Amino acid sequence: MADSENQKFCLQEVLDSFKLCLSPEKEIYIEHYVSGWRGLVKLLNSLGSLFGFISKDAVSKTQILMNFLKSENGPHYATVQSMVKFELDNELVDVDKKGIYPQSGCRTLLRLHRALRWLQLFLERLRTSKEDDKTSVMCRDAYNESLAQHHPWLIRKSAGMAFYSLPVRPAFFEVMNAGTPEQVVDVLGKAVPLLCEVYQITEELYQKHNLLDLP
Numbered sequence: 001m002a003d004s005e006n007q008k009f010c011l012q013e014v015l016d017s018f019k020l021c022l023s024p025e026k027e028i029y030i031e032h033y034v035s036g037w038r039g040l041v042k043l044l045n046s047l048g049s050l051f052g053f054i055s056k057d058a059v060s061k062t063q064i065l066m067n068f069l070k071s072e073n074g075p076h077y078a079t080v081q082s083m084v085k086f087e088l089d090n091e092l093v094d095v096d097k098k099g100i101y102p103q104s105g106c107r108t109l110l111r112l113h114r115a116l117r118w119l120q121l122f123l124e125r126l127r128t129s130k131e132d133d134k135t136s137v138m139c140r141d142a143y144n145e146s147l148a149q150h151h152p153w154l155i156r157k158s159a160g161m162a163f164y165s166l167p168v169r170p171a172f173f174e175v176m177n178a179g180t181p182e183q184v185v186d187v188l189g190k191a192v193p194l195l196c197e198v199y200q201i202t203e204e205l206y207q208k209h210n211l212l213d214l215p
């Protein structure tokens with residue numbers, strides 16, 4: 001695990017990364033998108049070993065994208081839009097679902113994009129929750145409404161077990177390291193619309209190019 005993923009989670013930092021990832025022309029910078037996910041992985045790593053398999057998958061996907069960014073084709077991977085164009089123009093994507101490019105940038109980002117929908121739904125539930133609402137239920141409901149439909153039975157079961165071990169809401173707010181519960185709710189109020197915008201732009205781009213079902 002990289003050192004940065006062992007550091008303390010900071011919600012504001014995650015928010016800043018997702019803010020930075022949107023250009024004025026609404027292009028999405030992959031470097032900052034990945035940095036937002038890496039910030040989130042810090043929180044995941046503080047939640048215990050049951051979340052290890054989720055963290056491992058998120059780290060591996062962010063690493064694939066960082067490797068593209070650092071490669072000789074790096075400039076083509078600066079934004080999600082330029083990556084889609086580059087991989088489609090050069091036939092590097094499994095548009096015909098043959099599974100020849102299991103590690104393309106487009107399919108890797110699609111997995112994180114689907115997870116972003118879960119995050120958006122979970123954070124909105126958290127934002128509007130009451131003190132004794134269960135984080136495990138909020139997380140499970142958000143998961144069932146989004147990512148679960150893309151996961152096989154074993155992953156769904158393992159994720160469900162991990163959710164049970166989530167701390168109660170006041171303790172979860174502490175881990176989020178963003179001040180008082182009122183301040184956490186305030187930051188969440190800024191985070192959710194931002195994640196929503198990043199999600200929507202990616203969703204429309206992937207839809208336009210028929211990339212939403214990449215194997």
Ligand SMILES: CCCCCCCC/C=C\CCCCCCCC(=O)N[C@@H](COP(=O)(O)O)[C@H](O)/C=C/CCCCCCCCCCCCC
Pocket residue numbers: 011014040041043044053054055057058111112114115118123139143147150155159166176215
């Ligand atoms: C703002 C602070 C509060 C929220 C804190 C959230 C912290 C979340 C950090 C990272 C989320 C993990 C993102 C996981 C990406 C999963 C991508 C995926 O779907 N991968 C599957 C498919 O990949 P391929 O096999 O096709 O390559 C893969 O099979 C999945 C493996 C792992 C299971 C993923 C379960 C995801 C559950 C949602 C995250 C729950 C975290 C709960 C923490 C509150």
